[in-house]
Amino acid sequence: MTEENKFEPRIVAFLCNWCTYAGADLAGTGRKEYQANVRVIKLPCTGGIDPLFLIKAFERGADGILVSGCHPGDCHYNSGNYHARRRWNVYKPLLEFCGINPDRIQFSWISAAEGAKWVETINGVVDTVRALGPFENYQKLNTIGSDTSVSSETG
Amino acid sequence: MIEALRKKAEELLKNKTVDVVYGYGEGSVPERTRPVFITKPEDVNKLTWNKYCVYNLTTYLKKQEARKLGKPAIVVKGCDAKTITVLIKESQLKREDIYIIGVTCTGIGDPPATKCEACDVNTPLIYDELIGEKIENKEFSFDERYAELDEYEKLSEKEKWEFWQKQFEKCIKCYACSSICPLCFCDRCIVDKNQPQWIDPSAHPRGNLSWNVTRAYHLAGRCINCEECQRVCPADIPLNLLNKKLAKETEKNFKYRSGYNADDELAMATYKEDDSEEIFK
Numbered sequence: 001m002t003e004e005n006k007f008e009p010r011i012v013a014f015l016c017n018w019c020t021y022a023g024a025d026l027a028g029t030g031r032k033e034y035q036a037n038v039r040v041i042k043l044p045c046t047g048g049i050d051p052l053f054l055i056k057a058f059e060r061g062a063d064g065i066l067v068s069g070c071h072p073g074d075c076h077y078n079s080g081n082y083h084a085r086r087r088w089n090v091y092k093p094l095l096e097f098c099g100i101n102p103d104r105i106q107f108s109w110i111s112a113a114e115g116a117k118w119v120e121t122i123n124g125v126v127d128t129v130r131a132l133g134p135f136e137n138y139q140k141l142n143t144i145g146s147d148t149s150v151s152s153e154t155g
Numbered sequence: 156m157i158e159a160l161r162k163k164a165e166e167l168l169k170n171k172t173v174d175v176v177y178g179y180g181e182g183s184v185p186e187r188t189r190p191v192f193i194t195k196p197e198d199v200n201k202l203t204w205n206k207y208c209v210y211n212l213t214t215y216l217k218k219q220e221a222r223k224l225g226k227p228a229i230v231v232k233g234c235d236a237k238t239i240t241v242l243i244k245e246s247q248l249k250r251e252d253i254y255i256i257g258v259t260c261t262g263i264g265d266p267p268a269t270k271c272e273a274c275d276v277n278t279p280l281i282y283d284e285l286i287g288e289k290i291e292n293k294e295f296s297f298d299e300r301y302a303e304l305d306e307y308e309k310l311s312e313k314e315k316w317e318f319w320q321k322q323f324e325k326c327i328k329c330y331a332c333s334s335i336c337p338l339c340f341c342d343r344c345i346v347d348k349n350q351p352q353w354i355d356p357s358a359h360p361r362g363n364l365s366w367n368v369t370r371a372y373h374l375a376g377r378c379i380n381c382e383e384c385q386r387v388c389p390a391d392i393p394l395n396l397l398n399k400k401l402a403k404e405t406e407k408n409f410k411y412r413s414g415y416n417a418d419d420e421l422a423m424a425t426y427k428e429d430d431s432e433e434i435f436k
Contacts, residue, residue, distance in 0.1 A: 051372055052345070052353050055365045072428065082426035089431055090375045090404040097308065097400045098368060099316025108436040121436060137316050141361045 009063040009129040011038040013122065014053060016046045016081075019070035022112035027119050034119040035126040038066070045069065047080025051091045054105060058138045064104045064129035066122065071109040081109070103128045104135060156258070156287045160230070161199040163256060163284050167228050168196040173254050174225025177215055179208040186265065190215065192224060202230070204286075206263050211381040213238040214337040216248060228254035232263070233276025233292075237379035237414025238337045240281055244421055245377075247340060257282030259290050269395070270382045273300050280415065301403040307396060323363040325390035328356065332384035332394055333370055338377050345369060371397035376405040376422030379414040 015021040021042045027034065043049055046069030054065055067088065075081040088107055096102050106125050110117050164176045180191030180201045188207045192215075193199055213235050215221040231239065236257055242248040257279035262271035277290040310318060330346070333339040346354045346366060354369060355362025370384075371394070378398040385395040405411050408431050411422040 052365065052369060055368060056353065059361055059365065072432075079426060082428065082430065085430050085432075085435070086409070086423060086426050087375075088434060089408045090401055091372060092434055093404045094368065094372060094375075094397065094401055097315065097397070098319045098364070099312055099314070101312055106436065107434050124436075137320075138364075141320075141364065144360050 007130065007134055009037050009126060009132075009134070010061060011064045011066060011122070011125055011129060012057040012062040013038050013040045013066040013068065013125075014046075014049050015040055015042055016069035016076075017042055017044050018076040019074065019112050020068040020108075020110040020118065023110045023114045023118045024122075026112065026115035028115075030115050032115055032119045034122050037126045037130075038122050045075065045077050045080035046084035047075070047077065047082075049084060051087065054091075054095075058100075058104075058135060059142065061139060061142075063132075063135045064106070064125055066106050066108065066125050068108045068110050068118075068121070071111055074111060099137070101132060103132060157202070157204050160204055160256065160258070160286045161202050163286065164193060164199045164202055164228065165196045167254060168193065168199070173228040175221075176202070176228045176230070176256075177212045177221065178202040178230040178256075179204060179210070179212075182207070192221065194224060204230075204258055206265060208232070209263050209268065209386065211235040211238060211335075211337055211383050213242070214335055214383065216242065216253070217337065217340040226252060226254070228256055230256045230258060231279060231282070232258055232260040233274065233279040234260075234270060234379065234381050235337075236279035236281050237276065238381065240414045240417050241338060241377055241379060241421075242340075244417060245338075255279070255282045255284075257285045259285065259287035261290070268382060268386075269303060270380055273302070281417070297406065300406075301399060304396065304399055304403060308400075320360065320364075322392045323367050324360050325392055326358060326363040326367060327390060328358040328363070328366065329389060331387045331389065335383045335387045336374070337381070337383075338374060338379070339370075345373075367392070367394070367397065370394075371401060374398055375401040376409070376411060377413050378402060 046067060049067060057065055069081045072081060092102060092105055095105060108121050110121060167173045176193040178191055178193060179188040181203050182189045186207055190210055190212055191201050193201060212229055239255060243250055259278050261277060273295045275292050275295055278292055333344060354365045380402060382395045385393060388394055405422050409422045411419055
């Protein structure tokens with residue numbers, strides 16, 4: 001593998017509008033650098049993240065996922081992150097049970113003031129997933145059969 | 156026991172306590188039964204009870220065709236009765252709108268169903284009338300309840316993936332699993348929605364994974380382990396393993412068992428401030 005072809009993971013980050021997104025923004029305004037592998041999707045609240053979003057992200061070629069929101073007790077909508085925490089507590093083991101590496105789906109709480117924690121977290125996710133390699137198992141599912149439109153979507 | 160069942164059904168219909176009795180009737184061969192809907196007292200002899208009464212009849216509580224028949228009395232085993240507790244809790248049913256004929260059960264199916272191995276509801280936990288001698292319900296430990304999962308949880312990540320892909324690729328997307336499930340009651344399922352299309356409708360491995368994972372997840376903290384999904388699956392996918400895994404995580408994390416206690420808050424509709432933080436950074 002040449003240097004140019006080195007695997008760079010695609011990370012999809014689902015961030016809540018009020019804390020982690022603002023935290024990531026702070027990292028930007030603070031001129032902090034982090035790895036550019038992440039595609040951020042801003043949502044109102046972690047409580048509104050349907051587990052299907054994660055599956056869809058993998059379907060469309062994500063190698064790793066980060067879900068991040070406000071610290072417990074800090075939710076803009078009071079309890080959204082508590083409900084989210086319940087969900088992920090059962091959903092993650094389910095995906096693990098189906099053979100998806102737990103390091104490909106990570107969760108964190110990052111507040112609007114924690115630009116540095118955002119940098120550290122996202123770098124951590126990128127490095128872990130880079131070491132795991134591309135999520136070939138899932139990506140191969142897309143190419144089974146003759147439907148080629150799928151592969152162009154993921155490209 | 157059958158006599159007592161018929162007598163009770165006759166009495167309920169005669170007194171107009173209920174309009175219809177959902178029960179088990181004889182099938183085309185002795186090893187099979189079929190659901191029957193008795194509306195006239197003279198028809199109660201069609202009711203039967205034996206170890207082949209595998210169905211969870213509570214699934215008809217969500218079917219419009221059955222609901223049209225009026226207020227039901229329903230014959231339930233201990234496992235099926237748990238469904239009613241969940242349906243009431245989820246505001247799908249009012250307790251006074253249903254008459255529960257509980258039957259004591261020592262295991263069904265031949266060979267016996269997996270769910271019967273660690274059965275702790277031989278006598279239903281909820282009923283208006285109990286048919287059969289009351290059986291002292293056994294108690295099982297957490298590990299005993301989920302022993303079936305051990306051999307699958309032990310597998311490596313690669314083996315797990317291969318095992319489940321081999322299972323999911325058999326799926327023909329017939330949706331029998333959700334049609335039979337008494338707790339899959341959404342009028343429009345997520346798979347019916349196509350703007351956006353969250354789950355690929357064709358029987359392709361990609362959509363099969365998202366369907367099977369989503370179906371199981373939508374039952375997290377709700378499934379009462381009646382194993383009907385697995386029984387009806389024409390592709391023999393061990394769907395109940397997924398349900399059971401979720402039940403195990405729900406119990407481990409939230410100390411909640413679906414259908415056991417009507418006073419418990421629904422696991423996925425509530426939260427505690429001290430829920431596990433283990434997976435969060």
